[in-house]
Each structure stands twice: as structure tokens, then as C-alpha cells.
Amino acid sequence: MGNETRKRTTHIMVRVSPDEKETIAQAAAKCDLKVPTYLRELGLGYAPKSTVDAQEFEQLAKLYGDLGRMGGLLKMWLADGSRSAYGNHLGIPELVNRIGKLQQEIGEVAKDMY
Structure with missing residues (x-):
């Protein structure tokens, strides 16, 4: 399954508490993004916009x-x-x-x- 020409091949591992993980997941969901995409955008200086509820x-x-x-x-x-x-x-x-x-x-x- 996956794209063999994928440019993103390196992982960054970060340890978080269960509460932090839940908070991050909720913030990503508000932006209609998956957690890795949400964290990548934040880390690269983009501010993901929340989708309207x-x-x-x-x-x-x-x-x-x-x-x-x-x-x-x-x-x-x-x-x-x-x-x-x-x-x-x-x-x-x-x-x-x-x-x-x-x-x-x-x-x-x-x-x-x-």
C-alpha cells in the first residue's frame, strides 16, 4: 500500500502523556487533519485552520x-x-x-x- 516515490521517509519520535496525546488528537480533529499532518504543519510554522463546526x-x-x-x-x-x-x-x-x-x-x- 504506500507510495514508493514518497519523499517523507524519516520519522520523529516524541513521547507524550495520554492527556497530551488526547489534546493533540482533538486539536487535529478540529482542523480536520490527521495527527501527523497536524504536527508537521505546526512544526513547519503553518497554523492549521480549524474547520467550522x-x-x-x-x-x-x-x-x-x-x-x-x-x-x-x-x-x-x-x-x-x-x-x-x-x-x-x-x-x-x-x-x-x-x-x-x-x-x-x-x-x-x-x-x-x-
Whole structure:
């Protein structure tokens, strides 16, 4: 099995603890790389980029959905001339504050993805 014209023929042996091995394996998996490839890239000065996790995409999509719904409510209330929603429980200033918080949360999730 293997490629007879392979250029990489020398091994580097490194002893690690079981915890270190697991940490390295998890970091490689986040980058969608095998451990040797991950370590080679690190050793040669490359910074392997993490692949985007499906859970982070789901969280981001949920936040965007929430933001869209809140924006729609704000637009409806402004068009109707209403001052609050949910039986006077939530006013327009509070809604604007929540939209701002959602935007910050989206920014944090997106920042964590890269």
C-alpha cells in the first residue's frame, strides 16, 4: 500500500502523556487533519485552520433567526404606531436593546468560529 516515490521517509519520535496525546488528537480533529499532518504543519510554522463546526453553524442560524423575528416585530410595531408588545411587557426601547445584544452574540459566535 504506500507510495514508493514518497519523499517523507524519516520519522520523529516524541513521547507524550495520554492527556497530551488526547489534546493533540482533538486539536487535529478540529482542523480536520490527521495527527501527523497536524504536527508537521505546526512544526513547519503553518497554523492549521480549524474547520467550522456544525453546532456553531446551527447556533449562528438560530441567532440570525431570532434577530430577524425581532426586527420584524419592531417593524410591525413601528408601522402600527404601537408602543409595546406582549400586553405592555416589552417596549420598543427594550426590543432595540435585545436586538443589540443578539448582534453582539452573533459577533462572538462568528469570531469563535475562526
